[in-house]
C-alpha cells in the first residue's frame with residue numbers, strides 16, 4: 001500500500017475512460033457560467049494565460065471561443081495532452097499544449113499575465129509542501145500584478161460531509177487513518193473504476209499557502225454565490241470556492 005504520490009495522480013488521469021470524460025466535457029460542458037463571470041472580471045482578451053492542469057483543454061478552448069487569444073495549457077497526464085492536441089486539430093485552433101508538472105514549470109520568470117488552475121486541480125497535488133511548491137512556481141512565472149485563479153473545496157462549509165471529516169479527525173488522532181494518505185484533509189474516492197485523490201482544505205490553510213508565497217487575496221467566493229450553474233455543470237462538478245489572487 002503506497003502513499004499517494006505523483007504516479008498515483010498520473011494513473012488516475014490516464015487511460016481511455018478518464019480522457020473521454022474530460023474530452024466530452026471540453027466539448028459539451030465548456031466554461032462554467034461562474035468561470036465566464038470571473039474570467040471576464042479579471043482577465044483581458046490579450047492577456048497571456050496559462051491553463052494549468054488543463055486536462056483536455058476545457059478552459060483553454062472555452063477561453064479561445066470567448067475571444068482570448070494567447071492561451072497555453074499544461075497537464076501532468078500525457079493522455080490528456082494528446083487528446084487536447086487532437087481537439088486542436090479537429091477544431092483547427094492552435095493552442096500550445098505541453099506535458100508538465102505544476103511543481104516544476106518550464107517557463108521563464110514573469111512570463112504570464114494570468115494562470116488558471118481550474119476545477120480544484122491544485123488540490124490534486126498530494127502534500128502541502130508540493131502544493132506550496134506549485135504556488136511558488138505560479139508566482140515565479142506570473143508578471144507583477146498578474147492574476148492566479150483557482151478553485152478548491154472547503155472542508156468546513158460542505159455540511160453533507162461534516163460527519164465524514166469528524167470521523168477522519170478521530171482516525172488521524174488515533175493514527176488509524178488510511179495509510180496511503182499524506183495529511184488530514186486528504187481524500188481517496190472511487191470514480192467509475194478509478195481511485196482519485198483530492199485534498200480538501202479549510203479556508204485558513206489556503207490563506208496560509210497564499211501568504212507564504214506573497215500572493216495577495218483579491219476575492220474568494222463560492223460558485224453558487226456567483227451564479228446558479230445549469231444541471232450539466234452541476235453534474236460534472238460539485239460546488240467549490242473560487243480564489244482570485246494577485247502577484248504583488
Ligand SMILES: C[S@@+](CC[C@H](N)C(=O)[O-])C[C@H]1O[C@@H](n2cnc3c(N)ncnc32)[C@H](O)[C@@H]1O
Pocket residue numbers: 009013022025052053054055056057058059074075076077080100101102103117118119120121124125
Ligand atoms: C479535475 S482535472 C481538471 C481538468 C481541466 N482543468 C478541467 O477543468 O476540465 C485536474 C487536472 O489536473 C491535472 N494535474 C494534477 N496534478 C498536476 C500537476 N502536478 N501538474 C499539472 N497538472 C496536474 C490532472 O492530470 C488533471 O488533468
